[in-house]
Amino acid sequence: MATTIITVGDPDRVSDVTNYFDSIECTVHKREFKTQTGTYKGKRLTVISTGIGTDNIDIVLNELDALANIDLNSRTIRENHTELTFVRIGTSGAIQEGIPLDSFLVSEKAIGFDGLLHYYGNTDFLDQDFSEAFKEHTNWSIHKSSPYVVSGNDTLVSTFVSEGFLKGVTATNVGFYGPQGRKLRLSLQDGELNNKLHSFEYKGQNITNLEMETSGIYGLAKLLGHRAVSLNAILANRATGDFSKNPKQTIDSLIVKTLDLLVDEKN
Numbered sequence: 001m002a003t004t005i006i007t008v009g010d011p012d013r014v015s016d017v018t019n020y021f022d023s024i025e026c027t028v029h030k031r032e033f034k035t036q037t038g039t040y041k042g043k044r045l046t047v048i049s050t051g052i053g054t055d056n057i058d059i060v061l062n063e064l065d066a067l068a069n070i071d072l073n074s075r076t077i078r079e080n081h082t083e084l085t086f087v088r089i090g091t092s093g094a095i096q097e098g099i100p101l102d103s104f105l106v107s108e109k110a111i112g113f114d115g116l117l118h119y120y121g122n123t124d125f126l127d128q129d130f131s132e133a134f135k136e137h138t139n140w141s142i143h144k145s146s147p148y149v150v151s152g153n154d155t156l157v158s159t160f161v162s163e164g165f166l167k168g169v170t171a172t173n174v175g176f177y178g179p180q181g182r183k184l185r186l187s188l189q190d191g192e193l194n195n196k197l198h199s200f201e202y203k204g205q206n207i208t209n210l211e212m213e214t215s216g217i218y219g220l221a222k223l224l225g226h227r228a229v230s231l232n233a234i235l236a237n238r239a240t241g242d243f244s245k246n247p248k249q250t251i252d253s254l255i256v257k258t259l260d261l262l263v264d265e266k267n
């Protein structure tokens with residue numbers, strides 16, 4: 001495993017990334033988790049698919065951390081901590097009209113509706129004032145997990161912002177349909193939720209986009225002493241109802257841009 005790890009949702013996206021590599025040294029595939037390690041322009045990288053959702057992120061981040069920081073023979077924590085860098089290359093839907101289709105957005109923060117972080121201790125880094133303001137604004141049902149707010153790695157976020165990525169607050173949802181306000185045959189507990197996300201503002205920050213992994217990645221990376229950044233290819237704009245006409249091309253350009261930026265990165 002390399003110390004810089006690209007996570008993607010879709011197992012097929014792993015080879016979309018590694019097709020650009022100079023060489024691939026290993027491939028492993030089990031369930032939705034496909035992993036390839038190789039080099040791109042001389043930089044060693046691991047690419048892993050996580051499938052969908054923070055429940056899978058819990059498995060992926062804990063197990064990759066274990067490979068780096070636990071001696072699996074003696075089952076003891078290694079004395080010297082190895083810091084990993086996680087870079088999510090994912091897709092997302094914007095909820096503000098001003099975010100163009102096919103743009104790239106780096107998540108400065110995530111607001112997680114998934115509840116994963118509440119199962120861990122030592123989460124003092126969560127922004128409680130932000131989540132309290134959000135719960136009040138949305139009249140959040142007590143039957144749902146309590147939202148939590150967590151930041152990405154500042155240095156990594158700045159690197160991508162300086163390369164023209166938009167910056168935003170990403171809502172990590174616990175599902176794709178009801179939790180993201182999509183209606184097929186079922187009615188919603190709060191049909192106004194996406195409008196409330198759209199109108200929410202806290203200290204000049206708006207919620208910008210929806211996806212399903214970032215809060216778990218940011219939260220576990222902080223707990224485990226790693227760096228993380230989440231990059232979103234904006235394929236839908238839920239506020240305008242528009243969808244990308246070239247999703248494959250947009251994801252591909254995000255992959256190439258990210259790989260080139262990672263070559264210049266420190267780890």
Ligand SMILES: O=P(O)(O)O[C@H]1O[C@H](CO)[C@@H](O)[C@H]1O
Nearest residue numbers: 009010052090091211212213
């Ligand atoms: O394209 P990926 O990386 O899977 O990301 C987004 O797409 C999936 C939902 O379609 C969720 O995993 C969401 O986070």
Ligand SMILES: O=c1cc[nH]c(=O)[nH]1
Nearest residue numbers: 091092093210211212
């Ligand atoms: O709207 C979207 C697009 C991609 N992934 C999501 O979870 N939501």
